[in-house]
Structures are given as C-alpha cells and as structure tokens.
Amino acid sequence: METIDAIIIAIVEGLTEFLPISSTAHMKFTNPLLGVEQTPFGEMFEVVIQLAAILAVVVLYWKKFFDFKRINFYIKLIIAVIPALAFGYMLKSHIDAALGNLTFIAWVMILGGVVLLFVDRWFNKPEIFSEENISPKTSFIVGCFQVLSIIFPGLSRSAATIIGGMTQKLSRSAAAEFSFFLAVPTMLAASAKSFWDTYQDHPEVIARDNMMTLLIGSLVAFVVALLAIKFFIGFLKKYGFRVWGIYRIIVGLIMLLLIWRGIIS
Structure with missing residues (x-):
C-alpha cells in the first residue's frame, strides 16, 4: 500500500466513521477504485485506523472518559460491548466472508438507507436526553x-x-453520543485482535515501512474524525437521518453499477 493510498483511505475512514453510512463499505469500495489489492496488512490497516478515528471521541469527551468516580459509565460500556465481543468471536468465518462480498455490502447499504428514510418518523418521542439516564438494560440492548x-x-x-438507542427512547443526540462512547471499547478490542492475528499469521507484515504507513493513516483518520464528529452531532439535531438514507441508497446503487460493469470486483 502506497502512502498516498493510505492517506486517501484514512480520510474516507475519518469522514465516515461517525456518520450512519458505513465506513467499512466506503473503505471496501475505495480500495479497488485506487487499485489497492486486499492483503493481510490492508485488512489490518482498515481495522486499526477505525480505532484511530474513534479515539477522537476520547479527546472530545475526555472529562467523561477520565472521570473515574463515575463507575456506572464504565459499567454500561462493558455491558454494551459484550454482545459484539461474543458474536464477533462466534461468527468470524461469516464476517470474513461477508467483508469480501462487495455485492452483499452494496445491498446492505441500500436497504439500510431505506430504513433511515423512516427512522425519524418511527422514533419521534424521546424520553432520555443524556448518557447519565441510560440504564444498564438499555446499554445491553444498544x-x-x-x-x-x-x-x-x-x-x-x-x-x-443510534437506531438501537432511539428504539429505547433516547433522543437522537443522546443515542449518537452513546454510540460514540461504545465505539471506543469495541474498536479497541477489534484492533487488538486484528493486530495480533496478523502478527501470528503473517509476521512479515509487521515491518517498519508498513508500521510507518499505519501510523500516518492513523493520524490522518484521527484528525479528520475530530472534525466529522462535531459536524455530525449538529447536523443530526437539525436534519435527522433522512438525508443519510438518500445518500446510502445512491451510493449503494453506484456500487452495484460499478460491480456490474466490472470496474471493481
């Protein structure tokens, strides 16, 4: 992976990680458009830069993350991350296969976009407006x-x-913030596992040049994500999800067209 390719992919990740449009889908389609082949390092790169982007949350909400007197905050995050850890371990083969199927990802983009067209109408009577009022049960459901x-x-x-939170009567902004918080332990675990698996199966990948590329990509993703988070919260409060649903449908259809024409595969 060339440095310029890593920077472009990192920008895509930073811009899309906190938006409801799937950073994974955007990276999976950016790679073939750039002519970047899927390699063990590339797969690890995509996971680790997601963690770098998500660390922007820790910076923006550092008072909450480092207020060790609020033990309930950490308990809720632990409870909420357990389902992902369990199912991620049990369904690894399915997940790997799905990640390699661009047609499947494009259809998920489209169908997810259709759902977003109606989310604001379905869940428009929130009762919970801050993380402090989220119960452990609600954390687990999210x-x-x-x-x-x-x-x-x-x-x-x-x-x-975010939709999971809204089904439990969280406001859009409260659901988005808790989604951001939950991303930190989730991607920390995913990145650690990806790095370790790559080191075990392909130790040659952990080379100096690759690590420098990973560092550059991580820094770019982190900086771009700092800007994206603030934009998304403000946009979500004002406009809701409909525009993102339309965007997902359009991008998903473009992806299917590119696959059909053989431009990407």
Whole structure:
C-alpha cells in the first residue's frame, strides 16, 4: 500500500466513521477504485485506523472518559460491548466472508438507507436526553443492535447503535453520543485482535515501512474524525437521518453499477 493510498483511505475512514453510512463499505469500495489489492496488512490497516478515528471521541469527551468516580459509565460500556465481543468471536468465518462480498455490502447499504428514510418518523418521542439516564438494560440492548453491524457489513455500526438507542427512547443526540462512547471499547478490542492475528499469521507484515504507513493513516483518520464528529452531532439535531438514507441508497446503487460493469470486483 502506497502512502498516498493510505492517506486517501484514512480520510474516507475519518469522514465516515461517525456518520450512519458505513465506513467499512466506503473503505471496501475505495480500495479497488485506487487499485489497492486486499492483503493481510490492508485488512489490518482498515481495522486499526477505525480505532484511530474513534479515539477522537476520547479527546472530545475526555472529562467523561477520565472521570473515574463515575463507575456506572464504565459499567454500561462493558455491558454494551459484550454482545459484539461474543458474536464477533462466534461468527468470524461469516464476517470474513461477508467483508469480501462487495455485492452483499452494496445491498446492505441500500436497504439500510431505506430504513433511515423512516427512522425519524418511527422514533419521534424521546424520553432520555443524556448518557447519565441510560440504564444498564438499555446499554445491553444498544449493544445487541451493534451486533447487526457485525453480521451485516455495510449496515454501519453508528447507524445500528443510534437506531438501537432511539428504539429505547433516547433522543437522537443522546443515542449518537452513546454510540460514540461504545465505539471506543469495541474498536479497541477489534484492533487488538486484528493486530495480533496478523502478527501470528503473517509476521512479515509487521515491518517498519508498513508500521510507518499505519501510523500516518492513523493520524490522518484521527484528525479528520475530530472534525466529522462535531459536524455530525449538529447536523443530526437539525436534519435527522433522512438525508443519510438518500445518500446510502445512491451510493449503494453506484456500487452495484460499478460491480456490474466490472470496474471493481
């Protein structure tokens, strides 16, 4: 992977990680458009830069993450991340196969977009407006929704968890913020596992040049994500999900067209 390719992919990741449009889908389709082949390092790169982007949450919400007196906050995150860890381990072969199927990802993009067209209408009477009022039970339910994004790559982790929160009467902004918080332990675990698996199966990948590329990509994803988070929260409060649903449908159809014409495969 060339440095310029890593920077472009990292920008795509940083822009899309917190939006309900699936950063995974965008990276999976950006790679072939750039002519980047899927390699063990490339697969690890895509996971680790997601963690780098998500660390932007820790910076923006550092008071919450490092207020060790609020033990309930950490307990809720642990409860919420358990379903993803369990199903991610049990369904690894399915997940790997789905991640390699661009047609499947494109259809998930489209169908997920259709759902987003109606979410604001379905869940328009919130009762919970801050993380402090989220119960452990609600945390677990949101964590179960996160599993859907693992089973169906292209669904979007943020979309699944935000919608999960809204089904439990969280406001759009409260659901989005809790989705951001939940992303930290989720992607920390996923990145650690991806790095370790790559080191065990392909130790030659952990080379100096590759690690420099990974570092550059991570820094770019982190900086871009800092800007994207603030934009998304403001946009979500004002406009809701419909515009993202339309975007997903259009992009999904473009993906299917590119696959059909053999431009990407």
